[in-house]
Amino acid sequence: MLLQELVVWKLKLLTFINGIPQFVLVATLIVLVLLLFKKKTPTQPWWKDVEWPFYAKQLLSQPEQVLFHRLINALPDHIVLAQVQVSQVLGVKKGVNFYEWNNRINRLSYDFVICRKDCSVVAVIELDDKSHESKDRIEADKRKDRATASAGIRMIRWHVKSMPDEITIVDTFITLLPTEVRS
Numbered sequence: 001m002l003l004q005e006l007v008v009w010k011l012k013l014l015t016f017i018n019g020i021p022q023f024v025l026v027a028t029l030i031v032l033v034l035l036l037f038k039k040k041t042p043t044q045p046w047w048k049d050v051e052w053p054f055y056a057k058q059l060l061s062q063p064e065q066v067l068f069h070r071l072i073n074a075l076p077d078h079i080v081l082a083q084v085q086v087s088q089v090l091g092v093k094k095g096v097n098f099y100e101w102n103n104r105i106n107r108l109s110y111d112f113v114i115c116r117k118d119c120s121v122v123a124v125i126e127l128d129d130k131s132h133e134s135k136d137r138i139e140a141d142k143r144k145d146r147a148t149a150s151a152g153i154r155m156i157r158w159h160v161k162s163m164p165d166e167i168t169i170v171d172t173f174i175t176l177l178p179t180e181v182r183s
Contacts, residue, residue, distance in 0.1 A: 059082065059083060060082055060083070063127060063129070063160045063163060064082065064111060064127055066163065067111075067112070067125075067127055067158070067163055067164075068080065068082055068112070070163075070164070070165065070166050070169060071112060071114070071125070071169060073166050074166040074167075074169035074170050074173070075114060075169065075170075075173060077117065078114050078115060078116060078117070078122065079114070079115040079116070079117065079119065080112060080113075080114060080115075081112065081113040081114075081115065082111065082112055083109055083110075083111065084109060084110050084112075084113045084124075085107075085108070085109050086105040086108040086109060086110060086144060086147065086148075087102060087105055087106065087108075089110065089113060089121060089124065089151075089153070090105060090147055090148070090151050090153075091151075104143055104147065105143065105144070105147050108140060108143065108144050108147075110124040110125070110126065110144075111125055111126050111127045112124065112125040112127075113125075114173070121153055122154070122173070122176050123153065123154040123155070123156055123173070123176060124148060124153055124154070124155055124156070125155075125156045125157075125158065126141070126144075126155065126156070126157045126158075127158055127159075127160055127163070128141075128157055128158070128159050128160065129159070129160040154176065156172060
């Protein structure tokens with residue numbers, strides 16, 4: 001008798017299961033498995049009680065500091081920004097895959113960005129040193145140069161061994177400056 005009831009119960013279960021769409025069964029199983037393995041979430045994030053491992057870094061190298069002060073002195077009517085992410089200066093045109101193109105400039109930065117008082121970009125400056133001679137850095141510089149040129153922004157590259165003085169900086173920017181500054 002017990003065996004017969006068990007067989008009948010199994011047939012009823014199979015009939016019931018066959019009447020339910022498969023995706024409902026799969027979804028139900030997934031939810032059950034997730035509930036079984038779900039960890040109890042702590043009331044406070046793990047990082048709240050942990051000392052964070054950060055320290056303040058020097059923003060500019062010694063040669064960059066020298067050039068920064070020369071730029072400020074040579075271009076007093078302009079804003080000089082240092083260590084600016086390329087993605088803060090360049091945007092991706094509509095109609096193309098934003099992520100694909102933004103990833104090409106992701107994590108790149110300009111040493112200096114020279115802006116007018118309205119924060120529009122006049123030019124960007126890279127101060128190259130020995131680190132720019134590695135294969136990876138050469139490729140990154142090519143991407144940066146091409147992206148900058150495609151946006152119509154002038155890229156100026158100076159080598160740390162031949163860093164310009166204030167007069168050379170003014171001469172370089174003379175065609176980019178408003179006519180009232182040139183006189």
